[in-house]
Amino acid sequence: MNVLMPSPRLVRAALPALSLAALLVAIWFVQPRAISYFGFNLMLNLAMPIAFATIAQLCVITVNDLDLSIGAFVSFVACVGATWLNATPLLGVAVLLGAVVVYALVGALIHLRNLPSIVVTLGMSFFWLGCSVLLLPSPGGSAPAWLAALVKVRTPLVPFAILVSAALALVVHVGLMRSAWGAILRGAGGNPVAVARAGWSLLRTKVTMFALAGFFGVLSGLSLVGLTTSADANIAIRYTLLSIAGVILGGGEFVGGRVSPVGAVLGAMTLTLAGSLLSFLRISPDWQIGAQGAILIVVLALRALVNRLERRR
Amino acid sequence: MNIARLLLASAALGLLAAPQALADTADKKIALSNNYAGNSWRQAMLKSWQKVTSQAVADKVVAAADAFTTAENQATEQAAQIQNLILQGYDAIVVNAASPTALNGAVKEACDAGITVVSFDGIVTEPCAWRIAVDFKKMGSDQLDYLAGLLPDGGNLLEIRGLAGVSVDEEIHSGIVAGVGKHPKFKIAGSVNGDWAQTVAQKAVAGILPSLPEIAAVVTQGGDGYGAAEAFKAAGRPTPIIIMGNRHDELTWWKEQKDANGYETMSVSIAPGVSTLAFWVAQQILDGQDVPKDLVVPFLRIDQDNLEASLEATEPGGVANKEYTLDEAKAVVAGK
Structure with a gap:
């Protein structure tokens, strides 16, 4: 019996890809014309910033923390992108670098004072929101032309958004899952005591992961403002929960250390496409949030099933 | 299967075109992309859309006019919604x-996909889209023009503003300031934020009243007139001329006062039925008509003589409304 069953580990890794494939089949059935270069370009270009935000969240979840400020941070980056980065590029770049440093400092603070990350990042979300409102009191600004041109570039055969997402998944996968450094970073979330005993600095791992989260947050905000061409202080507030859902949907867990970058990127795409499918199905908006939740629950229930298989082994 | 579907689709198109359609837009599909449905004004807006467009579809003026509302009031979500509407093959999107x-x-x-985009109420700044905007500034200055006719000697004004930081509040306020500049006998003696809600307005007015001299009139932004009237009554002060905002409670109060002592004022606000104007504008553009990119929608004004009729047509708890017909929309397009 066990010979016939694929290993639970494999099933677990394949689940995000399978959910995405199932969704694509459904979309093809309902709206065949969406399955084309043009269609994927439209449906997935807003998945690009979500994928970046999801990877940022994944960095934080890796070290057993949770980032509730990523949505506000992405909004802030978008506001900087639509104002300073356009008018005075040097100042804009400096502010974005400074924002990444702030992220790293938040990681240090959480580690040194042993604070719950949820509280600190919730506080930071108000900080970023405040900065965005100060910078852009009413919606407006305009993205630098090079940025708008970059995110809308038409690559041959495969849409740009898919290429970027694939590259992102691959790079983070190699860095976090295949390299020696990645093993330490994941270990710091999964079993901090063991990693500390082995002589590694937990402070450094946490600062690294939070700085990486800030870096991917900046990429998310910049790609978003490139797509929308102007910003709004509340533009990406939704990304906080979307990014957490993306990580979990992609096979990650809240216990720290158990994450899957490839799965997370697939999870972000699944969430985006789920919205498209529901809209193609003409499901009334009152039911859409519920339907989105139902998709999440189904995938998570499948995961629980896989976990059970794993335990039985 | 695909061929069967194609055949079916072309058969359907043939059927639609057969009974000598009125306009060239009989096979066109229009979608409404709406960001929020959580208050009475938006509900009335959606209801008007539903009523007018379902009739238009039945009359074969257009093939479809579906309304889509995003679950959360979020720009990224609405952007994704618009992209989905592009894929669904709509010919025009009303936003x-x-x-x-x-x-x-x-x-x-x-626009790049060849789709006509018409924005209204919450307009977009992208140049390729059409905009149906409300002249909020005129809504402010008109109040002063009306008061100047009624009170030639001028007097002190109390201004009730809307939600701080929102562009609409800024615009109406600047209109009122311009009106005071034009009629210098009036003076704004005090100003409070009523947040377009009668309870907030009542509290705010009650708070500032003791510090004010005699008030001749109250200039407002809509949704705040009834609260102001209650505050004046509670303070035992004579009721000034309060400009109303087309809400049912405001019109009811005005009617009671008018019947009791001949109270005179006017009421002004935007009609939720502006969504139907946007629908007809989109239909006109699809029909190949030349429509200017920026249109100004007249606001809905109620005066002493049409108060009863307006009140009767307004649902309790609702807002006075006006739904547009094709001919009325054509008149707006022509700038009349």
Whole structure:
């Protein structure tokens, strides 16, 4: 019996890809014309910033923390992108670098004072929101032309958004899952005591992961403002929960250390496409949030099933 | 299977075209992309859309006019919604936008795909889209013009503003300031934020009243007139001329006063039925008519003589409304 069953580990890794494939089949059935270069370009270009935000969240979840400020941070980056980065590029770049440093400092603070990350990042979300409102009191600004041109570039055969997402998944996968450094970073979330005993600095791992989260947050905000061409202080507030859902949907867990970058990127795409499918199905908006939740629950229930298989082994 | 579907689709198109359609838009599909449905004004807006467009579909003026509302009032979500509407093959998208700027990318994509985009109420700044805006500034200055006719000697004004930081509040306020500049016998003696809600307005007015001299009139932004009237009554002060905002409670109060002592005022606000104007404008553009990119929608004004009729037509708890017909929309397009 066990010979016939694929290993639970494999099933677990394949689940995000399978959910995405199932969704694509459904979309093809309902709206065949969406399955084309043009269609994927439209449906997935807003998945690009979500994928970046999801990877940022994944960095934080890796070290057993949770980032509730990523949505506000992405909004802030978008506001900087639509104002300073356009008018005075040097100042804009400096502010974005400074924002990444702030992220790293938040990681240090959480580690040194042993604070719950949820509280600190919730506080930071108000900080970023405040900065965005100060910078852009009413919606407006305009993205630098090079940025708008970059995110809308038409690559041959495969849409740009898919290429970027694939590259992102691959790079983070190699860095976090295949390299020696990645093993330490994941270990710091999964079993901090063991990693500390082995002589590694937990402070450094946490600062690294939070700085990486800030870096991917900046990429998310910049790609978003490139797509929308102007910003709004509340533009990406939704990304906080979307990014957490993306990580979990992609096979990650809240216990720290158990994450899957490839799965997370697939999870972000699944969430985006789920919205498209529901809209193609003409499901009334009152039911859409519920339907989105139902998709999440189904995938998570499948995961629980896989976990059970794993335990039985 | 695909061939069967194609055949079916072309058969359907043939059927639609057969009974000598009135306009060239009989096979066109129009979608409404709406960002929010959580208050009475938006509900009335959606209801008007539903009523007018279902009739238009039945009359074969257009093939479809579906309304889509995003679950959360979020610009990114609405941008994704617009992109989905592009894929669904709509010929025109009518937008009430969550943000004047954050949808520009999606709107541009729609335009590039050959889709007509008409924004109204919450307009978008992308140049390829049409805009149906309300002249909020005139809504403010008209109040002063009306008061100047009624009170030639001028007097002290109390201004009730809307939600701080929202562009609509700024615009109406600047209109009122301009009106005072034009009629210098009036003076704004005090100003409070009523947040377009009668309970907030009542509290705010009650708070400032003791510090004010005699008030001749109250200039408002809509949704706040009834609260102001209650505050004056509670303070035992004579009721000034309060400009109303077309809400049912305000009109009811005005009617009671008018019957009791001949009280005179006027009421002004935007009609939720502006969504139907946007629908007809989109239909006219699809029909190949030359429509200017920026249209100004007249606001809905109620005066002493049409109060009863307006009150009767307004649902309890609702807002006075006006739904547009094709001919009325044509008149707006022509700038009449």
